[in-house]
Amino acid sequence: MHNGPDANFPVGKLAILLAVLQDHEWRKSVEQELTAGGYRFTIGRVGAMDMMKVIAAIETAAKNNHIIDSESYREVHAVYHAIIEALQGVGRGEVQFGNILRTVGLTFSIVRGKFAGAVQHEGDWVAVAVYGTIGAPKKGFEHETIGFGFNHI
Amino acid sequence: MHNGPDANFPVGKLAILLAVLQDHEWRKSVEQELTAGGYRFTIGRVGAMDMMKVIAAIETAAKNNHIIDSESYREVHAVYHAIIEALQGVGRGEVQFGNILRTVGLTFSIVRGKFAGAVQHEGDWVAVAVYGTIGAPKKGFEHETIGFGFNHI
Amino acid sequence: MHNGPDANFPVGKLAILLAVLQDHEWRKSVEQELTAGGYRFTIGRVGAMDMMKVIAAIETAAKNNHIIDSESYREVHAVYHAIIEALQGVGRGEVQFGNILRTVGLTFSIVRGKFAGAVQHEGDWVAVAVYGTIGAPKKGFEHETIGFGFNHI
Amino acid sequence: MHNGPDANFPVGKLAILLAVLQDHEWRKSVEQELTAGGYRFTIGRVGAMDMMKVIAAIETAAKNNHIIDSESYREVHAVYHAIIEALQGVGRGEVQFGNILRTVGLTFSIVRGKFAGAVQHEGDWVAVAVYGTIGAPKKGFEHETIGFGFNHI
Amino acid sequence: MHNGPDANFPVGKLAILLAVLQDHEWRKSVEQELTAGGYRFTIGRVGAMDMMKVIAAIETAAKNNHIIDSESYREVHAVYHAIIEALQGVGRGEVQFGNILRTVGLTFSIVRGKFAGAVQHEGDWVAVAVYGTIGAPKKGFEHETIGFGFNHI
Amino acid sequence: MHNGPDANFPVGKLAILLAVLQDHEWRKSVEQELTAGGYRFTIGRVGAMDMMKVIAAIETAAKNNHIIDSESYREVHAVYHAIIEALQGVGRGEVQFGNILRTVGLTFSIVRGKFAGAVQHEGDWVAVAVYGTIGAPKKGFEHETIGFGFNHI
Numbered sequence A, B, C, D, E, F: 001m002h003n004g005p006d007a008n009f010p011v012g013k014l015a016i017l018l019a020v021l022q023d024h025e026w027r028k029s030v031e032q033e034l035t036a037g038g039y040r041f042t043i044g045r046v047g048a049m050d051m052m053k054v055i056a057a058i059e060t061a062a063k064n065n066h067i068i069d070s071e072s073y074r075e076v077h078a079v080y081h082a083i084i085e086a087l088q089g090v091g092r093g094e095v096q097f098g099n100i101l102r103t104v105g106l107t108f109s110i111v112r113g114k115f116a117g118a119v120q121h122e123g124d125w126v127a128v129a130v131y132g133t134i135g136a137p138k139k140g141f142e143h144e145t146i147g148f149g150f151n152h153i
């Protein structure tokens, strides 16, 4: 595979690229890498002023696409905390959207699988990456934002 | 340009990719896009337990590489707040590293230039993207993290 | 009194035990200790996704059970800040429940009276302890949490 | 066992009581309950103005007493986040001690094992409870505080 | 001008005094100083439990009184962040009002113009000062609060 | 008293003006108002990158100038929390100075006495106002900031 991410692309980077690249052709390479690495992954979109809707959209995507077992509180707990971490990055300082008069348009990815840093770590891990825009509830009055959460599962 | 980011890649996405791609060959395309778009940009690395050192490394890189005019408080103020926003994403909830017994190894990018969302916005904007690892002060006991700050300049 | 808390149980520990022990027989000893120590105290329950309802339930219990004088802003101010401190422990990082898609089922205690640490302190103090579960709005998908606030009154 | 916690005492409550009861005779019942339930647990003390020392003391106790496998990042990650959650309760709003001129004297417990709420959850979970005093660096000028963190492991 | 603020009153202090002085006769001197200094400024009032309404009131006043160009995202972005900073001071720790059962009655000022500290800084800057009361939703059960945000524009 | 604050200036506004007005002639009127109202008050200055030093300077001024009884934990507790509230306004989002590479030069006031809002409240209250500059550790690369804390005592 000469044009895709190399074998050293860790799970978090793959999740980030999946959320950020959107319809760019590089995304195919990222998806191939994810498939080759045995990862479960999904991608979704949500636009809202309501933080609760954003969390629910990501959590529901994780369940409906079988990234996690929706009957396992253990897995739901792992993803929930990863989502909150990601939204702390999106919100930068305040984990609030509509309450402080801002709206978001977000693409999110959820990736689950093995995780190797300097060493190989046992078990599954889950990465949640969220990329998009945040700003005033007026078309174009918004700028980019990203967030990333990571947890053992 | 058939293999690089398309013309719709906004400034924030370029900054994120610049920090995330590291030595991957795609980075060349991102840099070409940045150059073609007339952006000023730089990339740097910093590893520390001390938040102060991380902030200083990014701010110094912005000045030394002429992303901002180091004699203009206006520009320093813009970058400082973008850095803090990025570190809120890196830290997720607590803007602290060594104080809460964690260390970071980060690659950061700073990009300055035009910004067009749904509409073209006047003036320059600055994006700070920070990608790397955060974790215990023990090799390999760390996971990925990303942060992104954005400001008018 | 051979089976209850010893005379060194300070006001905060009594409040915590009162909220945590629920229907366990040890609670009787705690209540005896509180009565013997001349404390005013009450216990209540509240389940909600709405942070506002939780605060109102605790504050109303403090007033209706004459732990504080509801006509004294001074006393209401003391209890309000103790409640917020307790909910910072319950929420751990974000003082939000429903807004971030979580619900709580809480038992709270409010204790007012003397406070002696290494030395005896003058005047009355108030302790608010909140114990229960926090989690997804799905039966059983929740875990325990505790919070504690303390103030001079 | 007529005098100890009943069989419905969940893992978090056991951890809280272990940290709070200190040398009270009830603690024996709590320890019996923990042993009978197959939990791994430990208790320790730390006094410091330096947040880093508090985190290190709890993490080290978890490793040295084999509550977690110190060679598993997965387990270290689980405990670290539980510790931070507990310290958010202790600090109430600011996860800082000496930096904001306060010192702590804390007893902590770490409990690992099964977790059953409304339903039985698979796998192991870890609870960290921290109880003690927080205040000015002057003997007796301090009041009680508690914090609790909980995670799947 | 013997009775007004001297020439060294910087933009932030003028904004603070404008919000704080209300109907006091000194306010005339402050307004004269602002006019003489070429500042654009406005003053407004908002009472609400809803943070969103407070932000909207300040932002709308900035637009309607031509402190900023409502068609420029750059200017709206500058003011938005200044407002959030001001509300962090008003809220002290939690950027929430009604969600945590408190209501506010606020006077706000917005001042735009030159900014000179130890040196003269280029370009325009914007100051948002917010002064008033915060407290329980019961007449008189409230106390004073102030917040201040500042940004380059 | 034709030129000073009118009788409706509440304790918080007096504290804010005392800190903000510095050497302006209006300050005499504010001090007369404070003396006439039976308030105890003091004013001080502190410059530091270390948050701990700022807190210590304000707390020490309160004790040495007999605003509070330094032997009473009750009074020290009241002032400590008011100081933290004030520094939340100064820091806007992060209660950190040097840790995040910023330094402050602050004037603070502490005022103690009666407090009347819509109604007269019993007992003493304490206001802490902090005004000055915050910014980079480079002369002139800083802007104004204010914070205010208030508590029953």
Ligand SMILES: [Mg+2]
Binding pocket: A150, B143, D077, D081
């Ligand atoms: Mg982590």
Ligand SMILES: [Mg+2]
Binding pocket: A143, B150, E077, E081
């Ligand atoms: Mg922004």
Ligand SMILES: [Mg+2]
Binding pocket: C150, D143, F077, F081
């Ligand atoms: Mg306290």
Ligand SMILES: [Mg+2]
Binding pocket: A077, A081, C143, D150
């Ligand atoms: Mg949890």
Ligand SMILES: [Mg+2]
Binding pocket: B077, B081, E150, F143
């Ligand atoms: Mg600033």
Ligand SMILES: [Mg+2]
Binding pocket: C077, C081, E143, F150
């Ligand atoms: Mg208050």
